[in-house]
Amino acid sequence: MSEYHLTVLLQQTVDALNVRENGIYADCTGGGGGHSAEILSRLGERGRLVVLDRDPDAVAVLRARFGGDPRVAVVHSEFGALRSVLDSLGIGLVDGVVADLGVSSHQLDDPARGFSYRYDAPLDMRMDPGSGITAAQMLAEIDERTLTRILFQYGEERYSKSIARAIIRAREKKPVETTFELSEIVKSAVPAAARRAGQPARKTFQAIRIALNHELDTLEESVNVMFDCLAVSGRLAIITFHSLEDKVTKHCMTEFCRGCDCDPSAPICTCGKKPRARLVFRSVVPDEAELETNNRARSARLRAAEKIRMSVYDD
Ligand SMILES: C[S@@+](CC[C@H](N)C(=O)[O-])C[C@H]1O[C@@H](n2cnc3c(N)ncnc32)[C@H](O)[C@@H]1O
Ligand SMILES: [Zn+2]
Incomplete structure (x- = not known):
C-alpha cells in the first residue's frame, strides 16, 4: 500500500x-x-x-x-x-x-502535526486540526489530578504522578508549547533507569492524544x-x-x-x-x-x- x-x-x-x-x-x-x-x-x-x-x-x-x-x-x-x-x-x-x-502512521510521522516525540513541533495532536483545542492548550488548562489520571489510564504510565506534577511545575514558569519541551519534562520526571530503557515520553504522548481527541x-x-x-x-x-x-x-x-x-x-x-x-x-x-x-x-x-x-x- x-x-x-x-x-x-x-x-x-x-x-x-x-x-x-x-x-x-x-x-x-x-x-x-x-x-x-x-x-x-x-x-x-x-x-x-x-x-x-x-x-x-x-x-x-x-x-x-x-x-x-x-x-x-x-x-x-x-x-x-x-x-x-x-x-x-x-x-x-x-x-x-x-x-x-x-492514528495513522502519516499522522504520527508528519512533524507538523505534533503527535510525535521524535520531531520538534508545536504541540497540536488534533486529528482534526479544524476543531477543538490543541494539546498545548490542554496542558495549559488541565489540573494535576485529571492529568495524572489520563496518563495512568490512557498511557498505562507508572510514573503518571511525577510526570503530571513536573508538567504543572514547568508550566508555572513557561507554557509547554512544543513536543520536545514535553518530552524533556517527561525525561526529567522519570528515574534514570526508565530514561535508559527507551523513549520515556511515548506513553505520555499516547495518553494526551487519546484524551485530547476523545478517542x-x-x-x-x-x-x-x-x-x-x-x-x-x-x-x-x-x-x-x-x-x-x-x-x-x-x-x-x-x-x-x-x-x-x-x-x-x-x-x-x-x-x-x-x-x-x-x-x-x-x-x-x-x-x-x-x-x-x-x-x-x-x-x-x-x-x-x-x-x-x-x-x-x-x-
Ligand atoms: C489507523 S488509521 C486507519 C488506516 C486505514 N485503515 C488504512 O489502511 O490506511 C486511523 C484513521 O482513523 C481516523 N480516525 C480516528 N478516529 C476517528 C473518528 N472518530 N472518526 C473518523 N475518523 C477517525 C484517523 O484520522 C486516521 O486517519
Ligand atoms: Zn430471559
Whole structure:
C-alpha cells in the first residue's frame, strides 16, 4: 500500500467483512485507504463504498486515491455520525462496516502535526486540526489530578504522578508549547533507569492524544451506531490498538450477541432479550510475518460480529 500508512491485519479484516459483489460498505477510518482499496478490489461494478475520516489530510489523500471511482464516496466526518452520513447519501443499511481505530502512521510521522516525540513541533495532536483545542492548550488548562489520571489510564504510565506534577511545575514558569519541551519534562520526571530503557515520553504522548481527541469517550456509542447501520447478515469489524479500546469493543460485541439473561433456574424467560449478532470469531491478532514488517501491528486486535435475523431466535 501507499507510504501513507502500513495497513494492519489487511486480509483478515476484509475477509471478516465477507464482501459481497454488489454490497454497500463503510470504512469509518479511511486513513491512507488500505482497507478501502481491498474492499473495492472485491466489490463489483454496482457495489458501493463510503469512506469516512475526521482528518482533512486523510480525506484529501483518500479523494486523490479514490475520487475517480464512481462506487466511492469520501466524507470528512467523525464515525459517530455514520448514520447521518449514510442518510445524506441516500443509503439505508449497509452490508459491512470497518473501523481501524487510532492514528495513522502519516499522522504520527508528519512533524507538523505534533503527535510525535521524535520531531520538534508545536504541540497540536488534533486529528482534526479544524476543531477543538490543541494539546498545548490542554496542558495549559488541565489540573494535576485529571492529568495524572489520563496518563495512568490512557498511557498505562507508572510514573503518571511525577510526570503530571513536573508538567504543572514547568508550566508555572513557561507554557509547554512544543513536543520536545514535553518530552524533556517527561525525561526529567522519570528515574534514570526508565530514561535508559527507551523513549520515556511515548506513553505520555499516547495518553494526551487519546484524551485530547476523545478517542474513548464516545467509542461505545459509535460502535452501537455502526452496528445499527448494518443490514441482517451485515458484518462489523473493528481493529483496536489499546487495551481500553479493546475492552469497549469486546463489551459491545458481547452485548450484541447476548440473549436471554434470566436466571437459568427460572421456568420461563421474562427478559425477552434475543441475540442481535453472532461473533465471526472471538479475536484475531497479527501473525509473526506481519509483526516482522510492521512494528505498529504489535498491539492490534481484530474483533468481528455478524448481525442476525432476530426472528430465527423467536419462540
Ligand atoms: C489507523 S488509521 C486507519 C488506516 C486505514 N485503515 C488504512 O489502511 O490506511 C486511523 C484513521 O482513523 C481516523 N480516525 C480516528 N478516529 C476517528 C473518528 N472518530 N472518526 C473518523 N475518523 C477517525 C484517523 O484520522 C486516521 O486517519
Ligand atoms: Zn430471559
